[in-house]
Amino acid sequence: MSKRTSDSKVKAPLSALAARRLRQQQLAAETESAPSTPKSLSPSVTPAVESAPVIVSKDAPNGNSTNRQNAVSSSKPLQTETLEAADMNNVILPRQISNFTQTDENYIYDASKAETTAKLRRGESLVVQGEFRMIVVSGSVSIYGAVVEASSSLDIIAPGSQALPVIECSPKSKKRKVEKPSASSNEYDAIFILKSTRTGLGDIGRICPRFDTIWKPSLIATTIKSEISESFTPILTSPQSTAILAIPPSWQSAITSLSSTKQSPKSIFIVGGKSVGKSTLGRFLLNAIVTSQSPSRTIVYLDLDPGQPSFTPPCMLSLHKITSPIVSPSFAAFTSTEILRQHHMGYTSPREDPKYYLRCARDLMLEYRKLAEHGEKLTLVVNTCGWVKGMGRELLQELVLICEPTDMVGLGDVDGVFAEIIPPAAAATNIKKHVLEAAGPGGVSNSNSSTANMKNGIGNTQQLFTPADLRMLQTIAYFHHLPKTPDAQTTSFDFENHLTAIPPLLAGYKGVNKVIDGITVLDADITAEFAFTAINATIVAINLVKGDDKAHPVVECLDAVYAGNDDVVPYISSRQFDGTSVLLPTESTFTIGLAIVRGVDEEQGQLQLLTPISDGELNRWIDEGYKIVLTRGRDELPVWLAWDWRDVPLQKQRRRGTGSGGVEKMPYLDFVVGGQVTGKGAKEWKVRRNIMRRSQHRR
Template sequence: MLSLHKITSPIVAPSFGTFRSTEVVRQHHVGYVSPREDPKYYLRCAADLMREYRRLVEQGENLTLIVNTCGWIKGMGRELLQELVSVCEPTDAVGLGEVDGVFAEILPDGKKVKRHLLEAAGSGAVVGNTGGSQLFTPADLRTLQTIAYFHQQPTSGEEDEYTPSFDFEKHLTAVPPLIAAYKGSAKVIHGVTILDTDITPDLVFTALNATVVAVKLVRKDDSEHPATQYLEDVYGENSDVTPYIPANQFDGTSGMLPAEGTVTAGLAVVRGVDEANGELQLLMPMHEDEINGWLESGYRIILCRGRDEMPVYLMWDWRDGRAGQKGRRGTGSCGGVDKMPYLDFVVGGEVTGKGAKEWKVRRNIMRRGQQRRQ
């Protein structure tokens, strides 16, 4: 996610513990853990968030904007920083570590941007740091943040939505899913897309099942939106077909859902697919009243699968004796973790589990000795 937040109270915890400290104003699902996969879309999202920030300032809100960049300062990362500086027009730039040379390249001359170098910040305390070694990697923190996000309790709108509550006693697999139709007269899901992937429509739900997807909203009356145009041109009033939108139809991997005119409501886990009845089972920290509110307000819902990481512990309850340590040795009643679809585990330094290995396809048609020499 690339997000614009209002900080409502001091942030004194790592990312997975700051849900009570910020209020989401607007957010965009980039779909990757790094901007390198789609830098063009990353910058479009950043520009859209800046427009929203400036709109709030024009309305009279007294705000100070802090832009937290990704810390990638070489090659394409440096070019992205230059573009972000152009979009955000900062008054001050704070560097963590030895980045004085980077400042000279990314900060425009004549703008009088104040430079601040915090030399000690690069070696300061980190979460769980008791002796100089980092106990939590960035991937660990992302995993914890994702788990915390999906264990939020949905609110019906009467409670304070910016003071979330959490339930970590009940595993996600024990939470009743929301049933959302993707075809028929009661259709709730109006489109699905998979970033950076070109597959046939009959494999769409195989690719979506047991993945994290973004819940995106597009207004029905936004006739200029490319996703609206595609759905109407290809599907029209036909509600009995899979609403698949190939990602390669538009500019870039995410261009078919431009930042402008697209609202990202949050994330969901596709727990299961009922193709016979045309329904998806979704796990999300959103109340059904909120979803119905979007539909009543004239929005279409489009699910977008990126490369979001699915933490194993969201879909595997380690406290369940059937899949515990006995299962790891293949003696449990479930027959071991190798029988669990979609999940992989690191056992003895080796990745195991059903589907853990990549399917490698040989693309050469002939042996090298059989090829005609030019």
């Protein structure tokens, strides 16, 4: 077996797409670091595609060092006029981010209180990046579609991974009581205080360096700087294509209509393709409804998008109760809602198991109707996935029958979708249809930016994040978030220690200390002897089944196969059932969270689990008579959660043979050290030569 070679730097495994993106970023960085390098070389030289740019002469095809030096010395510099013209074509003039001009009167920092007072007039706006608490002193302020009144406060998280929110004066409603401004503030329509808050998310770069720069604007942006180090930065202008949340005008009228109390309760069903702003519209809508009345109304949010959920890690379908505005991105909002019920689907798209997808949706809607039976006026907001063609359209048709919406909101070209998914029954004519324009990825409206420059990456030093990147961010944040305490106002995160340095929970799967009652792998035909190989170093769902439910398939299977034998692995083959909907019926199964199987101790009969769920919560469910069933789907485990890139250099660890992060102690990863691939994951696999097709067997 030939050994792979590469440079001596330690690198995490990369996909082909990630490698191509990395190469593009490196080329862009090289161009920025050498502004005098001509964009088009003279005919006598051509650039070689290597890790470091090398100029090779056409006269020297072998590229020896002598000819390379001659090629460099013979190349002629570009004419000054040509260089200036090229630079002028690539220059992006600073554009205004905040419609706000700082003065000593409208932006005041108080060192004794470590807080900043900002004052806005009608029509002015302020964009702030980072983490901060906003306390409204007088007037009313709008952010993320939420209206914040005087004497109210919000803890806001605004990273650069998503479009930044805009703080502006909210139109004063006659029904809304507004505190009368004092004599010193009568020139301003809204006054609010900004204070630093630190949830721990600012340290996420310790785990994944790709997200290290999302909390600070570019160094070439015009910002309001403070005398001390704060967790937030107001941005005035920026020469880069900074994404700002500015919803289309048609959205505002629709949100006003949908948040009205004239028709209550409402069931609002949001439909649209991928990256048209469904989650953003849902966020603005629920914030408008929650803050539109006093006392505030309650929202029930049904999230049926397993690829980009709003409040859970990927691969989950969930139902949430919301009583306060949501002013955090999805990866920071894990405990900002009350989770009523959730199911682990195991995939980021319903196409993998559409039957189970619909079963989960029915069960979550049943839970919503149980709440509505108590007489509480609840507004339901349903967020769907972006699959609107083929089978996706058929699923939407079924979801409309399940959810029975009073209003349907479509983003983009959905006229044909509406015509097919709305049932033809006479009762369906009562459904109000709202067709709105698509807002682009993340609901961003960025009319001042240059589309061509955004495509070419010119002048844009801010990283662009794909849906896969955001799923990775969401997964990393989930496994590092801390359980919310009763007195905590926001979610806290701990990125000080890597998961590999955190003691895992020890959960027995056999013997007297057995707490794991079942293990299964979705859509995989494996035997019990390979169960641990299949789940080790993967993400699994922690599902709960009532122990005395003898009709539950899991309980029936455990009783029939193992008959009380606690000394064997309680593996349940999913192939024995007709899909996940039969194996884990949604009516009698629910998910409480996810865990990473860090390792297996077969001698002790224990699984080592890494999970944000506390051992106290798990023991509480066990004491209530529930059985725990671990289910592995296709949740992607980011390599950054399995590898601490900050650890001691791997070369030293190999020589010393010590260190918790040594390559020999990482059985699922391989590394390049000194030009050779090393680590347990790089060892040769022995091939069994006696494996043959049935037709090749000797008779």
